[in-house]
Amino acid sequence: MRYFVRKTGFLILTVWVAVTLNFVIPRLMPGNPAQAMMAKFAQQGPISPAQEKALALMLGLPTGSLWSQYWNYLWDLVHGNFGISYSYFPQSVSSVILNALPWTLILVGLITILQFVVGTLLGVYAAWNRGKKFDSTATVLLSFTSAFPYFWLALALIYVFGFILKWFPISGGYNGALAPAFNGQFIGSALYHSVLPAITIFITGVGGSLLGMRNNMINTLGEDYILLARAEGLKNRTIAIRYAARNALLPIVANFAMSLGLVVGGSLLMETVFAYPGMGYLLETAVSNQDYPLLQALFLCITISVLLANFAADIVSGILDPRLRKGAVR
Amino acid sequence: MLQVKDLWVTYKSRRSAGVAAVRGVQFDIPDNTFVGLVGESGCGKSTLGFAIAGLLDPKRNNVQGEVMLDGQDLRKLPSEQMRALRWSKLSVVLQGGMNAFNPVLKIKHQFMDVMREHSNMSKAEMTERIAELLSAVDLDPSVMESYPHELSGGMKQRAAIALSLVLKPRLVILDEPTTALDAVVQRSIVTMLSDLQRELGFSVLFVSHDLGLVLEVAQRVMVMYAGQIVEDKPASMLMEQAEHPYTQALLGCYANPRAEHVSLSGIPGSPPDLRAVLRGCPFAPRCAKKMDICAVETPRLVKREEGSVLCHLYAPKEVTVR
Numbered sequence: 001m002r003y004f005v006r007k008t009g010f011l012i013l014t015v016w017v018a019v020t021l022n023f024v025i026p027r028l029m030p031g032n033p034a035q036a037m038m039a040k041f042a043q044q045g046p047i048s049p050a051q052e053k054a055l056a057l058m059l060g061l062p063t064g065s066l067w068s069q070y071w072n073y074l075w076d077l078v079h080g081n082f083g084i085s086y087s088y089f090p091q092s093v094s095s096v097i098l099n100a101l102p103w104t105l106i107l108v109g110l111i112t113i114l115q116f117v118v119g120t121l122l123g124v125y126a127a128w129n130r131g132k133k134f135d136s137t138a139t140v141l142l143s144f145t146s147a148f149p150y151f152w153l154a155l156a157l158i159y160v161f162g163f164i165l166k167w168f169p170i171s172g173g174y175n176g177a178l179a180p181a182f183n184g185q186f187i188g189s190a191l192y193h194s195v196l197p198a199i200t201i202f203i204t205g206v207g208g209s210l211l212g213m214r215n216n217m218i219n220t221l222g223e224d225y226i227l228l229a230r231a232e233g234l235k236n237r238t239i240a241i242r243y244a245a246r247n248a249l250l251p252i253v254a255n256f257a258m259s260l261g262l263v264v265g266g267s268l269l270m271e272t273v274f275a276y277p278g279m280g281y282l283l284e285t286a287v288s289n290q291d292y293p294l295l296q297a298l299f300l301c302i303t304i305s306v307l308l309a310n311f312a313a314d315i316v317s318g319i320l321d322p323r324l325r326k327g328a329v330r
Numbered sequence: 331m332l333q334v335k336d337l338w339v340t341y342k343s344r345r346s347a348g349v350a351a352v353r354g355v356q357f358d359i360p361d362n363t364f365v366g367l368v369g370e371s372g373c374g375k376s377t378l379g380f381a382i383a384g385l386l387d388p389k390r391n392n393v394q395g396e397v398m399l400d401g402q403d404l405r406k407l408p409s410e411q412m413r414a415l416r417w418s419k420l421s422v423v424l425q426g427g428m429n430a431f432n433p434v435l436k437i438k439h440q441f442m443d444v445m446r447e448h449s450n451m452s453k454a455e456m457t458e459r460i461a462e463l464l465s466a467v468d469l470d471p472s473v474m475e476s477y478p479h480e481l482s483g484g485m486k487q488r489a490a491i492a493l494s495l496v497l498k499p500r501l502v503i504l505d506e507p508t509t510a511l512d513a514v515v516q517r518s519i520v521t522m523l524s525d526l527q528r529e530l531g532f533s534v535l536f537v538s539h540d541l542g543l544v545l546e547v548a549q550r551v552m553v554m555y556a557g558q559i560v561e562d563k564p565a566s567m568l569m570e571q572a573e574h575p576y577t578q579a580l581l582g583c584y585a586n587p588r589a590e591h592v593s594l595s596g597i598p599g600s601p602p603d604l605r606a607v608l609r610g611c612p613f614a615p616r617c618a619k620k621m622d623i624c625a626v627e628t629p630r631l632v633k634r635e636e637g638s639v640l641c642h643l644y645a646p647k648e649v650t651v652r
Contacts, residue, residue: 131389224429231385232444233416242443243432250434321434322477 003318003325011311018303022296023073027066036290037086058084082297087289093297096282101264101301103173104271104278107194108263111201116256118202119209124245126210127217128236139214146207154200154273161196168196171275197274201267205259212255216248223247250321254313261309265302331533332359332382332501337395339374339381339557348392349604351377353557355395356631359501362531364524366544366565368580369554372601376425378554379503379537383422384412399501418448421494423487425506430490431478437489438474441496448497463492468522484515491523495530503535508543520547542584545569550637553577556602556612563637573639575617611642619643 037055041047064072076082082093122142126135162170174180175189220226221244229239264279271280279298286294318325339352351374359365369375380386382397384404397404399419404412424430431440441460445451451459461471467488478486487507494502504523508516524547527534538544544551544565551568553561553576561574572578582595599616602608611617614624623642632644 224424225432227385228422228424228430229432229443231383231416231422232447233413233418234443234447235413238443238447242435246434247432322436323433323479 004315007311007314007318011307014307015304018307019074019077019300020070022300022303023070026292026296027069077300083293085286085291085294087285087291087294093293096294097279097297097301100277100279100282103276104264104267104280107197107276107278108201108267108270109260111198112205112259112263115202115205116209116259119206120213120249120252122206123210123213124217124240124248127214127221127248128240128244130218130221135214139210142207142210144207145203146205146211148204150200150204150267151269151273153204154197154270157196157200158273169193173277193276197267197270197276200270200274209252209256212252213245213248216251217244220244220248246320250317253317253320254310257309257313257316258306260312261306262302264305265298331361331400332535333396333398334358334382335396335398337378337381337397338393339377339386340392341377342390342392343605346605347607351557351604352381353608355554355557355559357552357559357562359533359535361500362527362533364527364534364536364547364549366536366538366548366551367554368538368541368544368551370539370601372604373554374557374604375537375539375554376505379422379505379535382535383420383503384416385422414448416448417444417499418497419499420501420503421497421499423490423494423502423504423507425509431486433478435477436474437476437478437481441474441493444493445496459496460492463496464489466495466526467492468518484511484519487511487515487519488522491519491526495526495532498530499532501533501535503537505537506539507536509538509540516543523547541580553580556608557604558612558640560613560640561637562639563634567636573634573644574613574641575619575643576613579616579618 038047038052041051063069080094082097085091085093085096088096119142122138126139129135158170161167169175169192173190173193174186175193178186178189180186226239226243229243234243265283267278268280268283270276271278272284275281279301282294283298285291286298334355334357337352337355338350340347341349341351343349353374355378367375367378377386377391381391381393382404384397386393393405395405399415402415404415404420407415431437435443438457438460441463442453442456445456445459457474460474464471464473469485469488469492473481473485473489481489491504491507494504507523508519511519520543523534523536534548536544536548541551541553545568548565551561551563551565552559553568553574555576561568561572561577563572568577569581572581576597579595579597583597585592585594597616602612602615608628610626611624611629614620617624621642627642629640629642629645631638631640632646634644
């Protein structure tokens, strides 16, 4: 129990540090976004001081002492108020993010989990049948495909299945003619559009999961307790799952949590190539349009989701491994 | 009960003919007997133990010969039947016991896994049996609720012995069970083991490099050298009148604490390379009583009044008649 309390305390502390850094860093940069925009407008004609003030107000530029800014910032944060997006003006940053988040969470999140589960199970099977046909083919093939560059695979899939065969759409998250709604037609369209991005994420990820699990499992299979389990005449399935895979999984959980944490950042390259309306695409738009409020909010989302994923990994590891839970030194 | 006939184990190798770690071993273990198997590192004693228990990986080893347990040849048994027989007839205790338990499962669940596999005991019966066995190895029954990392090395080894007895096997093979422990703990575990053996009446094959320890607890001792059993005798006899020069030399390595003048002697040289095909007696280069024949002819097992010895010194003379 102490383990879980300690980990929760650590999570709260790290989130606070991340939030504070997110406040401090932009303020260390010279100039401010209003001035940058002003410079842009100034090229088209002179700007009156009144216009300048109006712009600053509209963008919600901070006023007052640093201390009061910090408290305002925390207050806004708690209320989900990240200001107005420049590039999606006049939408608020939080509504822009809330529109993009489900796309990424559902597509990238689900496929990341699926890829991990499938890869790990294949890894268990490959390690158990080490050196046999499945192991030698699947392991080599999947480590080959996992080395494909993300964007290259995405482009290749678009070219073959979107452009030449025309089986799947080449970009977007849904048919632009449809209004986003919870009906069969829209969901069908979204699924249809997600096939190629999903394949991209799956293929580039599954090999890593397989290799990681396979190699860990082969190490575990050499342990004395596996030999003893064989001597005990336990069923192969029991030995493979309860004795070998269970232990081989421990170091992998942390890696998996990291990749889950990065889901919120979106698969930047994948979403850019497919013009998929998720967080990665949003991040790219924000960067290229110097949309500071949006960028700041996105970074905060990514940081916090990584922290949460690590927290989840700690908790799951604690549940799986009694040695961590009791705080014992290994 | 256990009869081993002409057992050979060769570790496969891509580059050479392989390492013949066990060479034509032959012996039997009757019911209710504590047998020690001693030899120096690399003599094949653990390999022999694992070969009997059927734990060698057929991909890496080539095992030949017969291992008869109660009239069944374990080597010819279909794997499913062999699996069913494991632990209920034949169990093992591994070296040191440090890693012999699955680190993520409580001790009791590891006991229950094997009991559930081979019996129809209810949960309450299993718990009762676990408590009974833990007490038998001088552990507190509450140990069953612990995880392996919460136990000391000695406690783990005791728990491993308890685990090996959980289904009342006929034969327990112990591979260097006390090697990683200090002399005091070693002593108490071995004494406890021999008490249990007499009390419960199972047979033990105790593999160890410590001749002194084995002589104290075993009823019979087999001495192994270069993959062969060179001498097989009741423990009391071996101590008094060892016949094989290797056994005599081994005994010379121990000091009698009561003697006024302690004279210790080592054995010069080192064991032969088991990759090679051995010609003559493998011990000959290190033997103090070497004869001409030892370098050319491989000795045959000679039956003695009690036990047997593998040495030309004791070969019946008439055999040389051609």
